[in-house]
Amino acid sequence: MPYSQGSRLPGESASKLGHLAVVQSDWVKALVGDFERLKSDDIDHSSTEWTEFDPTGHLALRNVWAVDGSFVAVRSEQKPPKEVAFVKTALLAVDRAKLDTIDKDHPHPLLLQDILTGSAVFHSTVFPLKNVRTTLGTNYDAVRNIVRDSLRIDQGGAFYETLKWVAFRKWETGSTATSPGFDCPHCAQTIEQGVAHDADEGLCPHCKGTVFLSDMLGFHLDMNEDNAPESVASSYMLVMEHLMLFTAIRLLWGHTDKSLATETLFIKDGPLTLRSQYSKLVPNIRDFLEHAKNIGRPLHVIGQEKSGAFFDHLSSIARFPAPHSRGEPASYAALSHDYVRREVYRSPDLSNPYGKRTNWGEKIYVKFDPGTYMVLNVPTGAYSDSQAFPVESDLIGLNRILATLPSLISHKFEGALFPIELANGIASMSSYPSAAILTRFLEQQSK
Numbered sequence: 001m002p003y004s005q006g007s008r009l010p011g012e013s014a015s016k017l018g019h020l021a022v023v024q025s026d027w028v029k030a031l032v033g034d035f036e037r038l039k040s041d042d043i044d045h046s047s048t049e050w051t052e053f054d055p056t057g058h059l060a061l062r063n064v065w066a067v068d069g070s071f072v073a074v075r076s077e078q079k080p081p082k083e084v085a086f087v088k089t090a091l092l093a094v095d096r097a098k099l100d101t102i103d104k105d106h107p108h109p110l111l112l113q114d115i116l117t118g119s120a121v122f123h124s125t126v127f128p129l130k131n132v133r134t135t136l137g138t139n140y141d142a143v144r145n146i147v148r149d150s151l152r153i154d155q156g157g158a159f160y161e162t163l164k165w166v167a168f169r170k171w172e173t174g175s176t177a178t179s180p181g182f183d184c185p186h187c188a189q190t191i192e193q194g195v196a197h198d199a200d201e202g203l204c205p206h207c208k209g210t211v212f213l214s215d216m217l218g219f220h221l222d223m224n225e226d227n228a229p230e231s232v233a234s235s236y237m238l239v240m241e242h243l244m245l246f247t248a249i250r251l252l253w254g255h256t257d258k259s260l261a262t263e264t265l266f267i268k269d270g271p272l273t274l275r276s277q278y279s280k281l282v283p284n285i286r287d288f289l290e291h292a293k294n295i296g297r298p299l300h301v302i303g304q305e306k307s308g309a310f311f312d313h314l315s316s317i318a319r320f321p322a323p324h325s326r327g328e329p330a331s332y333a334a335l336s337h338d339y340v341r342r343e344v345y346r347s348p349d350l351s352n353p354y355g356k357r358t359n360w361g362e363k364i365y366v367k368f369d370p371g372t373y374m375v376l377n378v379p380t381g382a383y384s385d386s387q388a389f390p391v392e393s394d395l396i397g398l399n400r401i402l403a404t405l406p407s408l409i410s411h412k413f414e415g416a417l418f419p420i421e422l423a424n425g426i427a428s429m430s431s432y433p434s435a436a437i438l439t440r441f442l443e444q445q446s447k
């Protein structure tokens with residue numbers, strides 16, 4: 001991974017590397033030379049294939065939905081400190097017609113509020129992490145029950161219904177699918193057959209313990225009896241972002257106006273990825289998107305990566321391709337798995353097909369103007385093992401997505417999209433009660 005601008009060491013301390021004994025190695029010399037070279041390359045050494053985007057004949061999408069989330073861990077002053085984590089996620093619809101009337105360089109706050117009026121929902125919950133006891137049971141069971149209850153209670157159970165829709169493949173007519181298999185939270189053995197179709201819970205065939213549909217997600221695998229790591233909160237946030245986005249998709253999909261779902265751009269902050277045990281939902285999500293494409297109702301979904309390996313890599317090469325001035329056509333590059341391995345990760349690990357288990361979107365670089373470039377994820381539906389996969393025609397609705405994005409670009413931040421900024425505003429830490437209030441709340445609970 002190249003060094004990002006902000007994390008580059010000052011030249012002074014970097015030159016001290018020359019005193020290291022190991023510098024006698026030619027490999028280390030080359031590394032130090034590269035590290036100390038302040039001037040960046042004039043030539044693009046990556047083999048990125050950029051394509052100019054021609055918007056002719058590609059209509060912008062009418063509606064936009066965006067989702068984002070955040071979480072914060074709060075610790076009390078007592079000894080031992082009690083620790084809980086608050087999670088908040090937001091889903092909102094943006095009126096693109098109204099957004100078009102807004103000055104993108106200096107948006108008026110009241111006009112921004114107007115765009116959002118009545119079209120944002122948020123979800124929040126709290127998890128015990130350490131030294132918090134409930135009278136009902138262990139922390140382990142507390143987290144399992146909170147996950148289930150949080151999903152089921154909010155918005156009249158709409159998010160929970162979405163979990164069932166994805167887990168039981170309810171977009172298929174007459175589906176009788178069981179949930180994906182998962183590890184039992186009581187005996188840790190694998191329940192291959194999952195939970196019965198449309199059921200909220202079942203019995204483990206090995207230990208006869210009661211398991212919830214929400215146990216299928218696997219939060220219990222991140223925990224032990226007494227405490228839970230912060231990753232439970234970050235994973236819950238990620239799962240909820242998915243469930244909220246797919247709630248919007250599910251409701252529009254079932255709408256009497258069949259064109260609504262296709263005429264909408266669904267935006268998620270961050271990659272279209274579910275890691276480790278949470279990736280169980282990925283095959284069903286891919287199958288649904290493939291099905292939608294095949295019956296002529298393609299869905300337009302993007303994820304935007306604002307940090308990480310791809311963002312750093314794009315930052316290092318973004319100055320090379322057109323557009324070199326505002327007003328020139330945008331250009332884009334769909335990244336094949338071969339490219340990802342070679343240029344981004346620089347590891348020839350071919351034993352594992354890239355992203356097969358975890359990703360439901362593929363990577364693409366887009367440059368709209370000299371200062372506006374972004375790493376996007378776009379779904380393909382089905383996955384292919386070919387190293388040349390994906391090519392641009394594999395990316396569902398790419399042309400219409402690219403035709404829509406220019407109207408959503410905010411010039412307040414580099415490479416920012418208005419709907420994500422707005423969702424971020426609702427889901428961000430600043431809209432939590434202040435940490436001091438939360439800490440006091442925690443201490444009062446324990447009296």
Ligand SMILES: [Zn+2]
Binds near residue numbers: 184
């Ligand atoms: Zn069991």
